[in-house]
Amino acid sequence: NAGVTQTPKFQVLKTGQSMTLQCAQDMNHNSMYWYRQDPGMGLRLIYYSASEGTTDKGEVPNGYNVSRLNKREFSLRLESAAPSQTSVYFCAVHLTWTEAFFGQGTRLTVV
């Protein structure tokens, strides 16, 4: 489907391992976001990129880094995974301030 593609869909990491979550969009929009979703809590913003070449911290950036490789791709890296980073991660393209188009998510478990 057109829109936002995230890889992988599922991942299990050991504490201390690193990994990169990939996100690609074919919507030709500038704004791309990374959120995490934990049970019983609302989505929380990790990092966002308003345009190619720029990135900014969100509410919960600690333990993460991002790269806006080009207009299409926005990756999220965990350098040293911790159990507290077990979550579902969503990449989204913000069409407007309020309307976002989300990917299917990456379910990450850190053991």
Add this chain to the structure above:
Amino acid sequence: GESVGLHLPTLSVQEGDNSIINCAYSNSASDYFIWYKQESGKGPQFIIDIRSNMDKRQGQRVTVLLNKTVKHLSLQIAATQPGDSAVYLCAALTRDSNYQLIWGAGTKLIIKP
């Protein structure tokens, strides 16, 4: 800062009835309020938004009501169908949060046949 919360974690509704999902917010300076639908195993999907200077906005089979006096937001779904089964998320947008969305935890809507 803003906080957003839904009144009930789960709501069960008979198929064909109307559903009303409620949300409360704390910051009266919020500019927009938004509803998303999240089906199992999928990302959230935008439903409708309402600007803070409005009281009501209608979409296709949905109506959002905003009561600024009691800081309350509701999403009404008419003639609920099995495909409406999902978690419904409310969110607020405010300049205080640098125009980032502040999200509630969600209400799971269960449709009874």
